[in-house]
Amino acid sequence: MPRKSSAADAPLRLDNQICFAVYSAAHAFNRVYKPLLDRLGLTYPQYLVMLVLWERDDVPVKDIGERLFLDSGTLTPLLKRLEAAHLVKRTRSSEDERQVLIALTAQGHALKEKARAVPQSILAASDCSVSELVAIKDEIVALRDRLNAVIGE
Amino acid sequence: MPRKSSAADAPLRLDNQICFAVYSAAHAFNRVYKPLLDRLGLTYPQYLVMLVLWERDDVPVKDIGERLFLDSGTLTPLLKRLEAAHLVKRTRSSEDERQVLIALTAQGHALKEKARAVPQSILAASDCSVSELVAIKDEIVALRDRLNAVIGE
DNA sequence: GCACATTCAATTGCGAACAATTAAATGTGA
DNA sequence: TCACATTTAATTGTTCGCAATTGAATGTGC
Numbered sequence: 001m002p003r004k005s006s007a008a009d010a011p012l013r014l015d016n017q018i019c020f021a022v023y024s025a026a027h028a029f030n031r032v033y034k035p036l037l038d039r040l041g042l043t044y045p046q047y048l049v050m051l052v053l054w055e056r057d058d059v060p061v062k063d064i065g066e067r068l069f070l071d072s073g074t075l076t077p078l079l080k081r082l083e084a085a086h087l088v089k090r091t092r093s094s095e096d097e098r099q100v101l102i103a104l105t106a107q108g109h110a111l112k113e114k115a116r117a118v119p120q121s122i123l124a125a126s127d128c129s130v131s132e133l134v135a136i137k138d139e140i141v142a143l144r145d146r147l148n149a150v151i152g153e
Numbered sequence: 154m155p156r157k158s159s160a161a162d163a164p165l166r167l168d169n170q171i172c173f174a175v176y177s178a179a180h181a182f183n184r185v186y187k188p189l190l191d192r193l194g195l196t197y198p199q200y201l202v203m204l205v206l207w208e209r210d211d212v213p214v215k216d217i218g219e220r221l222f223l224d225s226g227t228l229t230p231l232l233k234r235l236e237a238a239h240l241v242k243r244t245r246s247s248e249d250e251r252q253v254l255i256a257l258t259a260q261g262h263a264l265k266e267k268a269r270a271v272p273q274s275i276l277a278a279s280d281c282s283v284s285e286l287v288a289i290k291d292e293i294v295a296l297r298d299r300l301n302a303v304i305g306e
Numbered sequence: 307g308c309a310c311a312t313t314c315a316a317t318t319g320c321g322a323a324c325a326a327t328t329a330a331a332t333g334t335g336a
Numbered sequence: 337t338c339a340c341a342t343t344t345a346a347t348t349g350t351t352c353g354c355a356a357t358t359g360a361a362t363g364t365g366c
Contacts (some may be wrong), residue, residue, distance in 0.1 A: 004331060011272035013266070014204045014220065018290040019182040019275065023201070024222050025297035026179040027353080029172040034354090046175070061345065067167065071188045072345050081321080086218050098331045098344040112165065119164035124260065125169050125303040126296060136292050137171040139307050143279060143289065144178035150278040151184050180323080182334095197325065198352060227353050234351085251314040251361045281328050 006107070007144075032125045036118050040111060046082060049075070053088065053104050054112045060099040072073060118127075161267065177292070185278045189271050193264060199235060200268075202228070206257050207265045213252040222301075240264060 023056055033044050042050065046066075052067050053059070061075055079102060082088045087108040093099040127131055167173055186197050195203065198221075205220050214228055214229070232255060235241045240261040246252040279286055 009207070010324080010363085012207060012268060014201070014208065015271075016290075017204070018286050019179075019186065019197075020221075021290045021293040022175060022179045022182055023197075023296065025293050025300070026172075027174045027222055027299045028300040028304070029175055030353085032171065032300050034303070036187075043321065044172075044176075047285060048167070048173060051165060051170070051173075054162075054165060055167065062343090069180055070322095071324070073347080075212070076267045078322075086272075096332075100345065104194050115165060119170075125300055127299045127303070128173070128296070134349055136289075136296065137169075137174045138173070139271060139289050140174040140178050140293070143281070144174065146280045147181040147185050147278055150280070151181070153241070183323085196351065215313090223352095225352070226317080226355075229316055232354075245315095249314085249362070252317060 011035075012120060028111060029122075032122065033118070036121050040114055045070075045074070047118075049078065049082065050087070050108070050111065050115070053102065054115075057103055059104045062092065062099070064102065082108075088094055091123065179260075182275075185275065186271070189274050193267055193271075194238060198227070198273075200230060201304070202235065203236065203240070203264065203268070206261065207268075211254055211256045212244065213254055215252070217255065221234065235261075 010016055030044050033047070037044060037047050040047070048068055049064060050065050061072060061079065065071055065075055079088060079090060083090055084142055086105055089103045090100050091103070093101050123130065123133070163169055183197050186200070190197060190200050192199070201221055202217060205217050214225060214232065218228055219223055232241060232243060236243055239258055242258055243253050244255045244256065246254050275288070276283065
């Protein structure tokens with residue numbers, strides 16, 4: 001018999017999944033960012049790395065990874081692409097030869113000015129007030145941190 | 154001179170980006186789901202496809218794509234993997250030969266019962282009440298829909 | 307009926323994301 | 337000092353995610 005939609009199935013319904021809400025919102029953001037970042041010659045994850053570097057320069061790969069929750073398997077090739085685009089320079093630390101320090105080039109620093117237009121466009125696309133966005137952001141960050149706490153057992 | 158942290162830089166600070174909150178929360182969810190879904194032999198996007206199919210079976214690829222905001226470039230290889238795992242069957246529609254209909258196998262249907270344990274574990278990992286989760290979810294979905302509305306111009 | 311556009315899935319190529327492994331540098335304890 | 341563990345990036349292989357293109361099937365306007 002063709003199973004009827006049952007209350008017992010509610011936990012498995014797509015529209016009840018908070019993870020799917022987050023997952024699909026992340027993709028929606030990505031699609032809004034794409035045309036903006038194309039003008040900067042960046043992908044979205046590359047933009048995140050640049051945000052980190054614009055705050056503080058000359059940091060090891062590991063620090064970037066901890067900030068963005070990414071590992072070297074993702075960052076190493078990404079940083080090589082940023083280097084090929086002349087936005088960063090990768091140099092082994094002399095104090096600790098295991099570390100690779102990432103520094104912005106002049107072009108990398110200069111790109112920050114062009115990037116200032118991005119957050120405005122995103123705010124407009126979100127179609128809500130800054131305070132509302134901040135409130136949602138804080139809730140999502142709190143949720144993320146609780147999830148990350150569980151991962152570390 | 155070593156630029157001081159300035160108020161003008163606030164819009165570009167990583168911790169002020171709602172997109173990064175969403176992006177990093179999505180990855181956190183993925184990491185929490187991974188061990189649970191390993192037991193089902195599914196990846197997270199494959200799990201989403203199965204959620205769609207458990208609601209309604211025998212649907213064209215396009216319908217799945219509209220539901221999940223994914224296109225054939227993502228779904229075609231993913232569905233072939235689900236077929237290789239004997240969870241779905243792919244057949245060309247006889248009414249419209251352009252369409253490929255995705256149907257669950259007996260194994261695909263059966264997996265639903267094993268999957269019922271997943272949402273409970275996620276709820277526990279989220280460490281907050283169902284009503285709080287529903288509230289955040291609804292806000293994120295509303296934001297996502299506003300973003301998607303902008304993409305379609 | 308026929309040229310034309312549209313729809314749908316598949317394909318190709320590139321850039322993430324991550325698990326697992328490797329290799330080199332560094333730290334630690336006996 | 338020397339064996340051993342730890343730290344750090346890099347590498348390999350698999351799976352997404354998407355843009356762009358292809359090709360077949362269908363729909364349409366004349």
